Amino acid sequence: MRDLSKHPELFSLNTATVRERWDLQQIIDGCLRHGVKAIAPWREQVQAMGLDAAAKALRASGLTLNGYCRGGLFTAPDAAGRAKAIDDNKRAVDEAAAIGAQCVVLVVGGVAASGAKGLTQAHRQIEDAIGAVLAYARTTGVKLAIEPLHPMYANDRACVNTLKHANDLCETLGPGVGVAVDVYHTWWDLALEREIARAGKAGTILGFHVCDWLAPTTDLLTDRGMMGDGVIDIPKIRGWVEAAGYAGFVEAEIFSSKNWWKRDPDEVIGICLERFRTVC
Amino acid sequence: MRDLSKHPELFSLNTATVRERWDLQQIIDGCLRHGVKAIAPWREQVQAMGLDAAAKALRASGLTLNGYCRGGLFTAPDAAGRAKAIDDNKRAVDEAAAIGAQCVVLVVGGVAASGAKGLTQAHRQIEDAIGAVLAYARTTGVKLAIEPLHPMYANDRACVNTLKHANDLCETLGPGVGVAVDVYHTWWDLALEREIARAGKAGTILGFHVCDWLAPTTDLLTDRGMMGDGVIDIPKIRGWVEAAGYAGFVEAEIFSSKNWWKRDPDEVIGICLERFRTVC
Numbered sequence: 001m002r003d004l005s006k007h008p009e010l011f012s013l014n015t016a017t018v019r020e021r022w023d024l025q026q027i028i029d030g031c032l033r034h035g036v037k038a039i040a041p042w043r044e045q046v047q048a049m050g051l052d053a054a055a056k057a058l059r060a061s062g063l064t065l066n067g068y069c070r071g072g073l074f075t076a077p078d079a080a081g082r083a084k085a086i087d088d089n090k091r092a093v094d095e096a097a098a099i100g101a102q103c104v105v106l107v108v109g110g111v112a113a114s115g116a117k118g119l120t121q122a123h124r125q126i127e128d129a130i131g132a133v134l135a136y137a138r139t140t141g142v143k144l145a146i147e148p149l150h151p152m153y154a155n156d157r158a159c160v161n162t163l164k165h166a167n168d169l170c171e172t173l174g175p176g177v178g179v180a181v182d183v184y185h186t187w188w189d190l191a192l193e194r195e196i197a198r199a200g201k202a203g204t205i206l207g208f209h210v211c212d213w214l215a216p217t218t219d220l221l222t223d224r225g226m227m228g229d230g231v232i233d234i235p236k237i238r239g240w241v242e243a244a245g246y247a248g249f250v251e252a253e254i255f256s257s258k259n260w261w262k263r264d265p266d267e268v269i270g271i272c273l274e275r276f277r278t279v280c
Numbered sequence: 281m282r283d284l285s286k287h288p289e290l291f292s293l294n295t296a297t298v299r300e301r302w303d304l305q306q307i308i309d310g311c312l313r314h315g316v317k318a319i320a321p322w323r324e325q326v327q328a329m330g331l332d333a334a335a336k337a338l339r340a341s342g343l344t345l346n347g348y349c350r351g352g353l354f355t356a357p358d359a360a361g362r363a364k365a366i367d368d369n370k371r372a373v374d375e376a377a378a379i380g381a382q383c384v385v386l387v388v389g390g391v392a393a394s395g396a397k398g399l400t401q402a403h404r405q406i407e408d409a410i411g412a413v414l415a416y417a418r419t420t421g422v423k424l425a426i427e428p429l430h431p432m433y434a435n436d437r438a439c440v441n442t443l444k445h446a447n448d449l450c451e452t453l454g455p456g457v458g459v460a461v462d463v464y465h466t467w468w469d470l471a472l473e474r475e476i477a478r479a480g481k482a483g484t485i486l487g488f489h490v491c492d493w494l495a496p497t498t499d500l501l502t503d504r505g506m507m508g509d510g511v512i513d514i515p516k517i518r519g520w521v522e523a524a525g526y527a528g529f530v531e532a533e534i535f536s537s538k539n540w541w542k543r544d545p546d547e548v549i550g551i552c553l554e555r556f557r558t559v560c
Contacts, residue, residue, distance in 0.1 A: 110495075111511045112495040112511055116513075117511050117512060117513040118467070118511070118512065118513025118516055119467075119468070119470070119513075120513075150431060150432065151430060151431045151432070151468040151469070152430065152431070152432040152497075152500070154467075154468035154493075155493055155495050155497070155510075155511050156495055156496060156497075159468065161468050161469075162470070164470075165470055187398070187399075187434075188399070188431040188434035188439065188441050189431070189441075190399070190442070190444075190445055213434075213435055215390075215392040215435050215436055216436060217432075217435070217436075217500060218500075220432070220497060220498075220500060230435075231391045231392055231397050231398070231435050232397060232398065233397040233398025233399075233400075236398055
């Protein structure tokens, strides 16, 4: 297992962690100030700066872009809606290629938008759509990373809720698609160790995200904790991921409307780096 | 599959659905008014009335008690805390026997109370404690029903979060313990159909609970929907449960601080019964 205290270069900042108070240029500047070597930016921030300007600024920064957030949201009640989502995801792939991001992270879409009760329709729509975007992504070299989300998001965000399901999709869909493992979404899952090993064997682990599960959790989306402040055994899960062959970044992604989003982003990055060294 | 529109006697009311405005006697009277034949009462309500008085009133009512809520909460950082939880669960078994309830429903306890990060310690504590309570329950004829809770409760309420995990525990622990399948907690799970069939084969399905998952869901605990108002394909899951041999009640259990708990319980029971007939 890697000794993170000796490898600050393995830290990546998901830019959602500081997006409430900084735009993309400020994030780039802040990361360089703190010696951060990698980020995973969000589309909204890139689009706010303009794709060409963002690509130029990001290239000039020397930062590695280990992911681009986010694609997906494939479920829709009608064919037109689904086609629109696929087109939008192809544009996300183009943007990722333009800025030099290694993969597009997919939050695949929830049941509510699928137009039917239960999982069946939504799952079919998602598999079809990822297949369509994948065929395009393969022509660009950009990979797709399916991020299984916590089951509490099955309805409104993503109804791929276990790493097993994401791994099954990768097996079905073939080369060019992998998984992003986020401890927040997966820590409760008894099958996690086994499915991480399976993804490792397939060579499909494209990202590893950390934050923490707080007690109590007061909001389904934006009450995520700083690493170390919750109940997740992060080193154990990182150990599984690295035993499976993952050698990439450890990406901090914290949605926190009541706490971290309100603080000075310089402070937040500093604490992220300290926790990265000491509790991840 | 049973035609619920012709079998109102299969409906059971979990008393939490109306607990904010009615005490146990009012619930008994209300259920009799509406022709309800079964309820699953909560300990707090029984204790508020007094065990002897409650047992007498429940026997006089002729209502079937298909479950008693709730036992569990077994995780604790020290041996004294765990022993106390086991004792309390034995008392719950005694109370269930006294009122004539068929089983004690177990919400097994979360990771936060276990005194350690991650699942390992909590799972060990839970298995040990259920084993201890089960040895006692077998002497009384009262069964234990492990209710896998939605993974969003892994931290604070129950870290048995899939029917597979509950089935595994039942296999390990042996006769006298089964599962309660609640659509709210399990609807997102791709393995649900298979695990329901497995529980059916083992003869361990002790309860089937319904409500619905709303979009959006604004509270982790008390924003559950009336059957039909959300995205769960309830008839599909009921079909699986009945194909697995389940012939028991369909129990409505709705935690809803913003809506149903505020309404007239007579109205709530009436709507429950209508939805039971038409959308379950």
